[in-house]
Structures are given as structure tokens and as C-alpha cells.
Amino acid sequence: MSGLQGDAALSDQVYEATLPNGLKIILLENHKAPIATFQVWYRVGSRNETCGKSGLSHMLEHMMFKGTKGVSGETFTRIIEEAGGNNNAFTSKDYTAYFESMSADQIHVAIELEADRMHNLLLRARDFETERMVVMEERRLRTDDDPQTCLDEQLTATAFHIHPYRWPVIGWMQDLKALSLEDLTEYYRTYYNPANAIVIAAGDFKKTEMLTKIEKAFGSIPRGPSPNQTKPLEDPQSGERRIRMNREVQLPFVLMGYHVPNLRTPDSYVLEVISAILAQGRSSRLYENLVRERSVAQSTNAEHDLVSRDPSLFLISAEPLPGKDVTEVEKALDHEIRQLWEKPVPSEELEKAKNQLEAAFVFSQDSLVHQVMVLAQFEVAWDWRKIDEYVPRIRAVTPDDITRVAKQYLVPENRTVGILVPVMPGAGKGVPADTSVGKSTVR
């Protein structure tokens, strides 16, 4: 089972071309509904930033909605809206992507707008000042006022010393304050070029017609510089690192991050299976043992980023039930990891994890936007054709692989542990047994 539709391999249904200016084009016809999604992915994210300039990629993403020489920001929004389209953009550590989804007969609108802002963006001081305030509000909303995300940010900054994955995609608040219009202009010039971009579309269109439209809109954009994409690799970690973060919160939280490889190393598929064994579904080990059997946690999670461009972290976390000791929960997580080293996973359980991953892969094809995102993520990380290897490589994982990989990567010397510690208001120590939830006044 590696099919998108029927039994044909996905790569058989995808068409790839590269324009003379270096722009890579990936097209996938899908006639299920009369709609199409058009996306431009730039190979730039927080991994391309330098120390002190964190948040620059994401800041530029915001500025991409502020208008070009020919099309103001307001006009851009109105054109998409009147075409009945949805549009948005997102930035990660590895990429910045822009997308429009709409009726297939309107999609030409998106193609022209995206080509325009690839090389005609206006970066104006006044827009920048306002939009930087918006980004700061976004940081407050998503990170500063979300204690678990704060812990994740701190843990990542502790786990990485050399690689730019150490700073958050949204950027440190102090760095955001210090960014300049010149930084943005230089960054746009360096990374927003055909040679550093992928145009990817899927939906109810004929690929030859779509290709003609894309060539017409993007073909004349100058190639631009090809940025250096090589990043220094992290030295092997040589001992456990631990951090504690004190906050006025209701409940503690424990998060562990292990350095692991990405899809360029076959072991990453074993880690994909391990993450399913640990945390996918209500019969998974963490849920069954920590939430149900022992009733020490109210939620558990494991995350593995297979399509990370550079090696990243395998994360395991748990939120204790009220009244349960966070140390006990951490021990319970440790126990589950040790089980992976010590006992071969029973064949039925392994089969279950593989079924889950394969089914999730099939389900993910339901959404056009998601389909395109998966292709693009594989392309940014390595090559979109590798998507065909996903299910076979998962299917090939053996109990011995799991034991070996767990012993190699999921070991204390290779991890960073973060603990969120609840403290009393205004205090820097102590764990209140029963924290007041804050006062509420009505006027």
C-alpha cells in the first residue's frame, strides 16, 4: 500500500519540471473536487538565520502581505477574497510557504500574485514597525503566555549549541526588537529567488495548462543568488542536560528531547515506529500505562520530525494529574524507554504501530492542502520522491531494529530534560499543593 489513489505510486502521479531560472515546479492532478491549491515554498526558515537575527524569516513572511510595486496589500487580499479563495502562509525552521486555495477556474489569480511578490515586494519602514508589533503579539500569544511552549523553547535552546535550530522560529523578543528594515531587504534579496523556491500545485487542473501558466508568470524572474544551505552539525551530546522553569502555573509538565537523525538515515523510520508505539492512540504504551493503568498523567505525547531538514529532537512529554509528583511521572517515562531497550516489541504490537502509520498516511491524502504540504516537506528535507519509501520502510522495521535504535539514541547521555515547576505568585520556589486559580471580579 503506497498509493495515493488506487495502487499507483504517488511519484507516478506527480509531474516535476525546472524552469531555466532554477524554479522547481511540482504538479499533482486531483479531480476529486473542483478546487485547486497553489503554493510557493521558499527554502528559508529559522535555520538560515544568524545569531541575533532570530525571527527574521517569519518577520519577512508577515511583510510579504504588505504589497508590491503594482499590488497593494489590501488589493492582494481583496483579489483573493473575490475569487472565493483562502490564503495563508507559514514559517518553520526549514521553510517559508505561501498558499492559496480556491475554485480551480480562479487559480490563475494566485499564480500571478505569487509571481509578483517573489520579486517586486515593497519593504517600507512604516509597515515594518506596525507588523513587528503584530509579530510580538503573536509571540506573546503563542509562547510567552503558554508555559509548555516556553519550556519547549528553553529545552531546544539547551539541546542545541551550534546548529541554528537552537533559537525559536518566532524569534527571541530581544532579537525582534533589534531587527531592521535592512536585515529584511538583504534576506529577501538572498532567499526569495526562483533558484531557492518550489512552486507546487494540486487540484482540478490539467498539468500542461498549469505548467504554461506558471512558466508565463515566473519564467522571466531573474535567477538570483543560490544561497549557501549548509549548516554546521551539532557535536554529539556527552551527557544529560536538565533545565527547570519556574512559573505560576496549575500543573507541572515534563518534556524530554533526544538528538535523532532525519529521513536521510534509515533509523529515522524506526523512530517513527517507536513514536507510534509510545504515543499513538489510546492503546499506546504511554497512554495505557501512565494515563490509564497507573493514573499518574492526564496526557502524554511523543513527537518525531522525520522530514526535518537537519537532525532534530525526538520529544516525549507528559502532564501529571493534579496531586501527582512530576518526578514519579518522569520515572514512568524512563521506564517506558528502558522497556524499549530491554524487551523486543511483541510482533502484534509492532504490526499495530505499522498499521497506524500506514492508515494515517492514507487518511492524510484526504486534504489537497495537506497532500501538497507533505510533498513539499519531503522535497525541502531531501526529495519529494522519498515519499514513496515511507510505507515500505515503515513496513520493514523489525523488533531488533527497535531495540537497537532505542539503545543508540534514546539514552540519557543524549537527552535534555525540561521540567515546568509551578510556583506561588511572586515566589521563586515551592510547589503549592492547591494553587488558587486567581481571583475573578465582576463589575
Next chain:
Amino acid sequence: MSRIISRTIFFIFGVIVFWVILAGTVYASPALPVERMVLSNGLIVLVSEEHSLPFVTMRLLMEAGSRFDPPGEEGLAYITARGLLLGTSRVSAREINESVDFMGASLNVSPDKDYVTAGLRVLRKDLDRGFGLLAETLMRPIFPEDELKREIQTTLGSIRSEEDDPGAVAEKAFEKHLFSGNPYGHPVEGTSESLPRITRESVVRFYKEHYFPNKAILVVAGDITPVLETWQRGKERSETFPTLAGATGTDTDSKIVRIDRPITQANIIIGNKGISRGNPDFYTLAVMNYILGGGGFSSRLMQEVRGKRGLAYSVSSEFETHKYPGSFQIVLQTKNASAQEAMSIGFREMERIRNELVTEEEIEGAKKYLTGSFPMRLDTQAKVANFLTQVEYYGLGLDYPLKYPSLIASVTREDVLRVARAYLQPKGCLVVIVANPGQTGLDSPKPE
């Protein structure tokens, strides 16, 4: 598990015509092919075929939401719904979990204010077994005592955890005050006071009173309904629902609820009483709200609060509709120091759209977006299943996708002004502010 249904699944996608003859009640819209039938026990079944991908998505809606919670036992509907997956007379919770995961399927229940939906997504090859589990959990739950206790503990834990989510804190406070004394006022999952009072007996009673095929709607891509024909019909029931006098009573003063938290942003909700889904002004309000704050980047609130002033990342307005009147809300987050300014803009925009006609350009943009984007509301199996349960529950008619464009197209600028005046109450609204009081400078937090 496959013993539960002995039928094969292979003709699921091939017998729709057969169903037409059997069931009689059929409607097929070109926009969304769907067959509707009513089983002898009263269960309404909607079938929408989709062949391009090898899996099936189902939603089963039961009118057993939190508005039926007895006073003092808030959360009973929620625990009962969650309890469906905690074991039946034939399979334990663990066996259910193992079975679902082995298929790589998902089987979940989502309790809401009006209803509970059970959702199943399963590969076509496992449909027989997956649907068998769904039917089993629905028809034969036994609600084991120890499992219910654990479920209540976990729910209490997540309520505690939500105290660290300022947006959730604001939303709960808003609903509590807006729907004061009304069954929509308490959180669906109950409260830390009410949950410990819930017993197995009350869960069993609630299940017996509310889970019947004649109060349920099944939406599915495929033919697998016969197993649910053995589900016993329940008595028809009548219901009285208290109406709300207004947002805050009848006076013109806004009511302000302040909740203090050591956070960087003020989480603000400004709102008033809303409408039921059946209100004929629903479509005019959709256009009005799109212009005010529903329309993403292009809305007035987005332009004024974010685009021009950079005061927020997210600002939006929404009419949340239920079977009975719901709420209107403007929701935004801004650094504590900007709370007053952002709120003032919210009030100003409510007044502006009540006092001036929207522009031709605005109304045309809204109408083009709402009609043009409609196909994207139906572009995945999950969206189709959700959409059809709503269409049936609210009696919108299976030709709704055909009717929708004309319902929107007929809205005029004068209509928008009329509904803005009728349904926005800037002078008598409810304001909830979850913020760090030392930084907001809000001594007398009053609207302009």
C-alpha cells in the same frame, strides 16, 4: 469483533441504487451527492459516496449534549459520552482501544452543547470491524465504575490545566455570564465542583434517557446501516428551553468581568446574546459578520486593530449558533497596556456598522467570498460528514448547497445595517478581560 456484523463490506460503494428503492426518501444535489433515508427505528441516515480514497468517515450525532445536564450534575452528558468508549457488555475499554489502534482507525466522541457526535475514520478494508465497534459502543455501553472514576479524574485534571490557558479562561467566563441560568451557561465538561458528584447511576440514567435512534443522525460514505436497525426506538420527548432576556438584562450598561492572571496579554471577549441556527437572519448576519470581523485579513476589525495599529495578532468576531440562541463575540488578545485601546476599537466598529451602510465594495467582496469558497467547505470526507450532520440536525435541507448562493446573493446593504442594529449591542454587552491587572491600567473598564 467482526462477528458483530456478519455482512461483507464489499458492496458498500455499489448499492446506493438499491437503497433508493428500499428507502424511498432520496435527494441528490449535483453539488454534493447524498442519499437520505429513515430507518424503521427513526434513525436518519445520510450517505454520501466518495470513491477516490480507500477509507470511510462517519459521524453519528445524538441529541444528548450538555444542555440536558441536570442542575448540579454539570458534565454528566460529557462523562456519559466519553463513557461510551469505556467498555460494553462484550468488549472492555482496553479491547476497544487495541482494536481501534490495530486498524489504524480513529474512534472518538465529541460532546457539545446541543449534541454529542461519535466519529469513526477507518480504512475501507476494516470498515466491517470498525463500524461494528461504533455500533457496539453506542448500543451496549456498561459504564464500568472504575473507568468512569478515572475519566472524571482526567477531566478534573484537564480543567485544572485549562486554567493556564487564558483564552479558555476568558471563554468560560463569557459563557457563564452571558448564559447565566441557561443550560448553555456551564462548560460542556462540567466544573471541578459538579464532576465529583457524578455517579455511575446518573450516567446510566442519562444514557437511558437520551441515546435513541430517533434522536440520532448517521452520516456515512457507504451502506452499513442494517446493524443499527436493531437499536431500540425511544419515546418522543418535548423540551422547554429558557430564553435569555438580553445580553446582560435590560439596562444599557455593559457588564465587565475581570480575571487576573500573571500574563503578558489581555485576552478580551466583547459580546452579547446571539441567534439560533434556525433564525432567518443567519445569512444576512454571515455577510455582516464577514465584513465586521469574520473575514480574515480583510475584515474591519483586522484592518483597524492589526493592520493599521499592530495591536493584535488575532482579532475576530463570530456568531456562535446553536439550536437555541447562542452568542456574538469579538475575541482578541493584545499586550496588557493596549487593552483599553483595542477594546475601544471593538466598540467603535460595532457602532460604525450599526450606524453606516457598508460600502458596495465590502458587501460584494463578502458575498463573492462566501459563495466562491463554498466548495472548499466540502473538500474532504471529514468536512462532508460534519457538514451533512449539521444540515440534517438544523433541517437546512439537502439542497442547501444549491440554495446557499442565492441566500447570500440576495443580501443588501440595508439588510446588513438592519441586522447589525438588531443583533449587536455595544451599549449593553458583556466584556470579559483576562489580564495582568497591574499592566492594563484599566481602572474603570467601560466602553466609550
